[in-house]
Amino acid sequence: MGFLEHKFNDNIIVGQVDKLIGWARSNSPWYFQFGLACCAIEMMSAAAARYDFDRFGAMPRSSPRQADVMIVAGTVTMKMGLRVRKLWEQMADPKYVISMGSCATAGGPYWQHGYHVLKGVDLVVPVDVYVPGCPPRPEALLEGLMKLQEKIKKQKTLVKIDE
């Protein structure tokens, strides 16, 4: 922090508030479990002991009101698409969306003949991270979460103008 560094006692840390907020937010991305199909199994596996989402501070929540991240895991049908939107709207800001697997990203195997499948969840909600795979392995989802954490860390909460 340039000229302010080492001007105070040792127990005073000088830094940017944005960075503090970004650090805090990125390390507790509580996710809204949105398991819709087989991707949900991989998501559960990623959350369980072997891959352990908890070490990133990611906790599964069953209510959109307590969640920061929505992991859309699985095939989103047209009928469900409206519900996805509604639940996303109920989440408190700041909110993020991870689109897990090829179904949620682009319709997957239902791309051509699935008349009832939403061709990408980004048609109804803004997506931050896409995780490819059918279904993606837990490692892939972990990487997706880490990418999201990087994104959250870079976000500026208080400074609105780019320097």
Next chain:
Amino acid sequence: MTSQEIYDILVSQFGDSILEFSDEPLAEYIIVDSKDWYPIAQFLHDDERLVFDSLMNLSGVDFGKKADQMEVVYNLFSMSHRHKINIKIQGPREDFVVPSVESVWRMADWFERETFDMYGIIFEGHRNLKRLLLPDDWEGFPLKKDYEVQEYYHGIRVPKVKPKKLN
């Protein structure tokens, strides 16, 4: 009981309403008239010789525009007598109305709703005939041969399906 015997019992009871019989192995079926289907169904369920107490499956078939024909197939099984038979009802592709047998076999409830959902076949007398799988405000019946996907659903674009030509 063989299919031939079941057919004979039905013919002696209902006569002209039993239209066709095929005893091709593994695909034995009886085609019945849709007008008399409800009493026939009750008879199949209640008669002591038949006792078709289980409706294993109910499905629709669309034969396309050229044939202008649709079909409802009932797969019946008797738990006590261990015999089975397929019943078919044929009709036109548009406004095909079949009497509901939901009050005879409770399993028919959701089967009939699904068949209505996919083919638009009306089951007259069903207590709650609405779509089972698709949303209530969906347009069209997807398993019909001439089905075209609607362009928008609640403002969400539904990409048009262009079937690839297979040689």
